[in-house]
Amino acid sequence: MDRLEPLSDEARAAFARHGIWPAAMLVVAKADLSTDGEFADTWVVLTDQDLAVLEISRERIGQSDRGRQLREPGTSRFVSYSISDVERLTAESLPLSGILSAVVNGSPVVICRFTNTQARKFGIFAKLFGKVKEGKELTEEDFKDERSPAHCPKCGLLYPDQERRVCPRCLDKRSLFLKVLSFAPKYKVQIGLVLLCMVAGSALNITSPYIRGSLLFDQVLAPEGKYAGRILEIVVLIGAVQLLALLIGIIQGRMNAVVSARIVFDLKSEVFEAMQRLSLSFFNNKQTGSLMTRVNRDAERLQGFFLDGLPYFLVNVVTMTGIVISMVLLDWRLALLVLLPAPAVVYILNKIFPRLWTLFSRMFRRRSAMNALVNDALTGRRVVKAFGREAAEVARFGAVNEGVFAVNVETGLFTSTVFPLINLLMGIGGLVVWGYGGLQVVSGGMTFGTLMTFTGYIAMIYGPLEFMTHIVDWWSSCMDSAQRIFEILDAVPDVVEAPNPVRMPSIKGQISLRDVTFSYEPNRPVLHRINLEIEAGEMIGLVGHSGAGKSTLTNIISRLYDVEEGEILIDGVNVKDIAVRDLRSQIGMVLQDVFLFQGSIAENIAYAKPEATQAEIIRAAKLANAHDFIMRLPDGYDTVIGRQGYDLSGGERQRLSIARAILHDPRILILDEATSSVDVETERLIQEALSRLVQGRTTLAIAHRLPTLRNANRLVVLEKGRVVEVGTHSELVKMRGVYYNLLMKQREALRIRGVAD
Amino acid sequence: MDRITHPATRRSLDEYAQIRYLDPSECCFKKTEGGFLSLSIGEKEQYERVDLVRAFPLSDSDSYISVRDSEGNEIGMLESLSRFSDSTRRLLEEELGRRYFTPVIEKIRSIEEEFGYSYWDVDTSAGQRRFTVRRGHNNLVQLGGRRVLVIDVDGNRFEIEDYTSIDSRYSRLIESLL
Ligand SMILES: Nc1ncnc2c1ncn2[C@@H]1O[C@H](COP(=O)(O)OP(=O)(O)O)[C@@H](O)[C@H]1O
Ligand SMILES: [Mg+2]
Numbered sequence: 001m002d003r004l005e006p007l008s009d010e011a012r013a014a015f016a017r018h019g020i021w022p023a024a025m026l027v028v029a030k031a032d033l034s035t036d037g038e039f040a041d042t043w044v045v046l047t048d049q050d051l052a053v054l055e056i057s058r059e060r061i062g063q064s065d066r067g068r069q070l071r072e073p074g075t076s077r078f079v080s081y082s083i084s085d086v087e088r089l090t091a092e093s094l095p096l097s098g099i100l101s102a103v104v105n106g107s108p109v110v111i112c113r114f115t116n117t118q119a120r121k122f123g124i125f126a127k128l129f130g131k132v133k134e135g136k137e138l139t140e141e142d143f144k145d146e147r148s149p150a151h152c153p154k155c156g157l158l159y160p161d162q163e164r165r166v167c168p169r170c171l172d173k174r175s176l177f178l179k180v181l182s183f184a185p186k187y188k189v190q191i192g193l194v195l196l197c198m199v200a201g202s203a204l205n206i207t208s209p210y211i212r213g214s215l216l217f218d219q220v221l222a223p224e225g226k227y228a229g230r231i232l233e234i235v236v237l238i239g240a241v242q243l244l245a246l247l248i249g250i251i252q253g254r255m256n257a258v259v260s261a262r263i264v265f266d267l268k269s270e271v272f273e274a275m276q277r278l279s280l281s282f283f284n285n286k287q288t289g290s291l292m293t294r295v296n297r298d299a300e301r302l303q304g305f306f307l308d309g310l311p312y313f314l315v316n317v318v319t320m321t322g323i324v325i326s327m328v329l330l331d332w333r334l335a336l337l338v339l340l341p342a343p344a345v346v347y348i349l350n351k352i353f354p355r356l357w358t359l360f361s362r363m364f365r366r367r368s369a370m371n372a373l374v375n376d377a378l379t380g381r382r383v384v385k386a387f388g389r390e391a392a393e394v395a396r397f398g399a400v401n402e403g404v405f406a407v408n409v410e411t412g413l414f415t416s417t418v419f420p421l422i423n424l425l426m427g428i429g430g431l432v433v434w435g436y437g438g439l440q441v442v443s444g445g446m447t448f449g450t451l452m453t454f455t456g457y458i459a460m461i462y463g464p465l466e467f468m469t470h471i472v473d474w475w476s477s478c479m480d481s482a483q484r485i486f487e488i489l490d491a492v493p494d495v496v497e498a499p500n501p502v503r504m505p506s507i508k509g510q511i512s513l514r515d516v517t518f519s520y521e522p523n524r525p526v527l528h529r530i531n532l533e534i535e536a537g538e539m540i541g542l543v544g545h546s547g548a549g550k551s552t553l554t555n556i557i558s559r560l561y562d563v564e565e566g567e568i569l570i571d572g573v574n575v576k577d578i579a580v581r582d583l584r585s586q587i588g589m590v591l592q593d594v595f596l597f598q599g600s601i602a603e604n605i606a607y608a609k610p611e612a613t614q615a616e617i618i619r620a621a622k623l624a625n626a627h628d629f630i631m632r633l634p635d636g637y638d639t640v641i642g643r644q645g646y647d648l649s650g651g652e653r654q655r656l657s658i659a660r661a662i663l664h665d666p667r668i669l670i671l672d673e674a675t676s677s678v679d680v681e682t683e684r685l686i687q688e689a690l691s692r693l694v695q696g697r698t699t700l701a702i703a704h705r706l707p708t709l710r711n712a713n714r715l716v717v718l719e720k721g722r723v724v725e726v727g728t729h730s731e732l733v734k735m736r737g738v739y740y741n742l743l744m745k746q747r748e749a750l751r752i753r754g755v756a757d
Numbered sequence: 758m759d760r761i762t763h764p765a766t767r768r769s770l771d772e773y774a775q776i777r778y779l780d781p782s783e784c785c786f787k788k789t790e791g792g793f794l795s796l797s798i799g800e801k802e803q804y805e806r807v808d809l810v811r812a813f814p815l816s817d818s819d820s821y822i823s824v825r826d827s828e829g830n831e832i833g834m835l836e837s838l839s840r841f842s843d844s845t846r847r848l849l850e851e852e853l854g855r856r857y858f859t860p861v862i863e864k865i866r867s868i869e870e871e872f873g874y875s876y877w878d879v880d881t882s883a884g885q886r887r888f889t890v891r892r893g894h895n896n897l898v899q900l901g902g903r904r905v906l907v908i909d910v911d912g913n914r915f916e917i918e919d920y921t922s923i924d925s926r927y928s929r930l931i932e933s934l935l
Contacts, residue, residue, distance in 0.1 A: 039883050040884070095814065096857045096858045096912075096913070104791070107789065110792030116911045117911040119911075
């Protein structure tokens with residue numbers, strides 16, 4: 001945030017009236033809502049004595065027809081609190097807006113309201129207030145907000161998508177295009193040839209009507225012509241030109257197909273590589289599945305553009321220029337007449353096509369909605385059947401199908417009216433040539449051959465016009481695709497490796513958390529000031545209600561996310577300084593939802609260590625109590641699992657992921673609800689496997705059922721993101737605090753279910 | 758602040774699973790000087806600040822409203838706003854309106870579309886506002902009939918009560934974005 005947002009004149013005067021001068025202001029922030037919840041300019045100013053709020057309601061245009069009471073424009077409300085009276089200031093995120101709240105002399109007070117747009121700003125403001133109240137100096141560092149909404153440096157526009165940081169207005173399509181072309185130099189020769197073919201093809205295209213018109217009628221067929229009567233030769237010439245054009249076309253097409261496919265292939269491989277680099281939060285934001293399909297779609301669109309769009313465009317430009325020049329040379333008056341309707345045609349096409357694209361895109365979207373629905377219903381058919389929802393699904397499909405039908409009809413009606421009209425328009429040029437040219441021929445002002453040449457050109461010039469009006473759209477949508485692709489290629493992973501990372505090929509496994517605060521979203525801290533020392537080889541059980549922040553704690557230790565405040569040390573080194581490779585290779589996770597990818601069981605076990613021998617894989621499976629069930633499968637370790645493969649049970653999946661972790665052999669092990677949702681016998685098997693796995697490693701175990709943590713050296717109890725109790729099971733039971741309550745509640749729940757332990 | 762209460766853990770499981778519906782005749786909501794809502798239930802229970810949370814913000818915004826204390830623990834639920842007196846209901850509606858800040862778009866000054874983003878300049882029930890909407894990603898949601906919810910890049914929401922009744926230029930644009 002800015003330290004001092006520039007005050008409006010009105011605000012400066014109002015503050016001055018209350019004795020607050022700009023020189024005394026430490027922080028100035030503008031909120032965009034009034035306390036009544038209308039858009040307004042609300043200035044919140046912090047001096048070393050006071051927290052002052054000035055609310056200026058905005059001028060409103062017209063009367064609200066919703067019967068709200070409107071204040072006079074420009075009325076202001078001024079409130080000031082002495083900092084010593086304000087106990088604490090908090091930025092709170094309400095569902096669809098935010099407030100800066102305070103406790104003043106023991107009572108809660110709303111200081112100001114703001115929209116989500118300003119949530120980060122006031123989060124920082126609240127922190128700054130804390131510092132000022134403690135009498136500390138504010139440094140530039142305090143104002144830094146790495147995640148703050150960024151503006152386009154060129155035009156000042158707030159980036160529409162903060163994750164992308166792309167200003168659509170200033171997006172330089174030309175340089176993007178050059179960037180795409182930067183993948184091309186490898187294929188210099190081929191591209192040179194393609195271009196050569198294009199020019200040659202255009203030249204042949206232009207000469208063809210000339211040969212068939214002027215040359216044929218005026219020089220060969222006319223008795224006084226230069227080559228009168230040499231029919232055979234002219235036919236051979238026409239044939240040869242056609243053949244040559246065909247050949248060139250084939251060569252160009254084939255070469256182009258290969259080159260553009262290669263370029264797009266290179267692009268896609270780079271994208272995939274880049275995606276592996278990026279952190280989790282990138283994917284959280286973009287939804288991996290849709291990201292991958294989008295990359296594919298974008299790449300295909302680019303390929304289409306390079307394969308069809310660009311060459312056709314270039315050929316057309318060359319051809320059209322050539323034709324115009326030839327026509328002018330042949331007969332400039334007729335040329336002018338022929339080109340007269342062209343602007344009108346372009347104008348009308350420009351009007352019609354946007355409507356057509358809207359229709360097409362709506363059609364596309366409705367169809368994909370339908371596909372998604374069908375897909376869901378099929379993959380989820382067990383759920384559908386289990387809940388007896390078949391009829392409802394059919395009804396849902398009916399509704400969507402109807403939408404598709406409606407848009408299909410609309411598009412059909414539109415196109416079948418519009419296209420004939422366009423054809424008629426384009427026919428006008430031909431009529432002009434026949435009419436005016438015919439008269440000229442009759443009066444002897446023009447030869448019949450020239451007339452024929454012109455009619456040939458007419459067809460060639462109006463045909464591509466339609467295409468040319470749409471190339472602009474095509475081009476910008478392609479550059480948008482290119483942009484999205486480069487965005488991934490160029491994205492800086494937000495868990496960035498330090499410039500000189502500390503290599504730690506063998507970690508001991510001692511972990512310290514110092515004053516760690518973390519939030520996924522602004523003003524909603526999930527962990528508050530966590531302090532924790534974990535010895536190497538110690539097993540810690542994390543306990544707490546769901547949503548307490550247990551998984552989050554493990555996520556930040558393994559640096560899937562970076563913390564904003566405080567630090568996490570492993571063997572005394574800040575995780576941010578450890579080489580990411582070393583960190584990842586020595587932290588292993590066994591999670592509740594096990595990710596199995598399409599492939600054999602062996603491949604899945606060896607995921608973190610692809611070079612593992614078969615014996616190693618089997619040993620790991622045996623330790624994980626997975627060997628026996630694997631051997632019961634007809635294909636054993638080669639059984640293909642994953643989306644389209646064999647369906648494993650929850651417990652089996654979990655044991656596979658334990659085998660995976662055993663093979664991975666990490667120094668720090670994270671078990672996040674690794675034994676939930678399995679039956680008692682399976683749990684025993686998993687427990688047994690886990691107890692072998694945790695030997696000699698630092699382990700953080702999260703378990704829903706508290707008895708599962710009885711092997712832990714210490715238990716850490718989290719509540720609403722805070723560590724509230726730490727100790728062994730018996731210590732915590734003696735304390736009769738949160739842990740004890742949780743334990744009692746679980747026992748009670750078990751008793752109710754009749755399985756008291 | 759670091760004082761921690763565990764009402765949920767202290768109560769028995771049965772109690773824990775039960776929703777407490779607050780009786781309108783016993784509840785007294787007031788707007789405090791600090792701008793929050795306070796609540797007293799009967800003689801004994803007093804809350805200096807309560808927050809209201811809708812259970813069905815889109816489909817049924819006036820029913821099943823959770824009343825929470827300043828720690829975020831549920832005090833109870835209001836079954837329906839219609840069961841309160843007019844003045845209390847207005848108070849609750851205003852508070853909800855501020856929390857679920859969703860200005861109604863009354864007039865569209867302009868919408869410009871560029872490269873998958875649209876830039877809106879509108880008059881709303883809460884004043885004039887400019888915002889940017891990303892194309893796709895369900896940022897324009899049809900809420901049954903002609904009601905449309907517009908979600909900008911910051912997650913702010915705006916509502917159009919009937920998109921067919923606005924300037925035909927824009928209603929067609931909006932339709933194409935749906
Ligand atoms: N990726 C995320 N983005 C935003 N909020 C999240 C994310 N993951 C978890 N949270 C929130 O953080 C809080 C703690 O979650 P978590 O650490 O998963 O709890 P636990 O594992 O103790 O059940 C929850 O309120 C949850 O909604
Ligand atoms: Mg969890």
